[in-house]
Amino acid sequence: MKKIIYLLIFLVVSSCAVEDDFIESQEVTDTIEEVSSKTMKPVTLIKAWDHNMNLDSGETFFLKKFTVKVANLGYEKKVSIYHKKQSGDWGEIPLSYSFNIDDQSEIWTTRLQTIGTEYVKEFVVKYEVNGKTYWDNNNGENYWVFTRPQGYRFGDNLKVSVDQEFSKIYYHSNQKRSFNILVDVKGNIGDNKEVGVVYTTDNWASYQFLSLEPRSDYGPVPGYYVISPNYFGIERWHNSVLIDKEVDAVEYAVVYKVDGVDYWDNNYGRNYRISKEF
Incomplete structure (x- = not known):
């Protein structure tokens, strides 16, 4: 037995x-404006979900879920979903540390419930550590998700x-x-x-x-x-x-x-x- x-x-x-291991850092971006021209760094989108439904009150309920893997490049770090709002402005949804995969990488997540807040459509993943900023922007194409009823979008390596x-x-x-x-x-x-x-x-x-x-x-x-x-x-x-x-x-x-x-x-x-x- x-x-x-x-x-x-x-x-x-x-x-x-x-999913496969992250791709090693190739280049660092320093400004938000460069999001659309940079490729993936030591931060990888695992999966994303943005769902909404209409409540009996007439309001709209939104549920946002994101899972991200980052290389452990330093103790002090910030991971967020940087997304384009319906107004055309960009905003950030902070992620929280979940657990270590090993000594080299970590999982960060968020599960955000809101009422009457606009949905996430186009987005990238932002990782700040050691005074530098890394992006996963889907190889320059940026990510996007649907609200209901589509469910999860996977990152490239997730099966x-x-x-x-x-x-x-x-x-x-x-x-x-x-x-x-x-x-x-x-x-x-x-x-x-x-x-x-x-x-x-x-x-x-x-x-x-x-x-x-x-x-x-x-x-x-x-x-x-x-x-x-x-x-x-x-x-x-x-x-x-x-x-x-x-x-x-x-x-x-x-x-x-x-x-x-x-x-x-x-x-x-x-x-x-x-x-x-x-």
């Missing part, structure tokens, strides 16, 4: 990472990503809980596809494999549906499985098999871990 556990851990932690917002353990009955998993994949890279989750409820003393199914849309709440595949070729895959009520937590990683190649989202070697809500 120990050999099985070690093999599983090796597969989950050592398989293909969520599969767990949507942690809707991957949860839910109450099902007095005897069972439901482990719900939602995954986004870049669907336009091949035709022969399989998406699945390797999970354990007993700290890898045993494990299971759950196949996921593609969804044409996903709407956890009214007005919050997402088209799949979306304009950027991102597909949503989903499934759920019943687990014993005594289970307090599930640890898991996701694999995306396409045209003979395996892509893993194992949370950068940390695996994902979720606990039951009650």
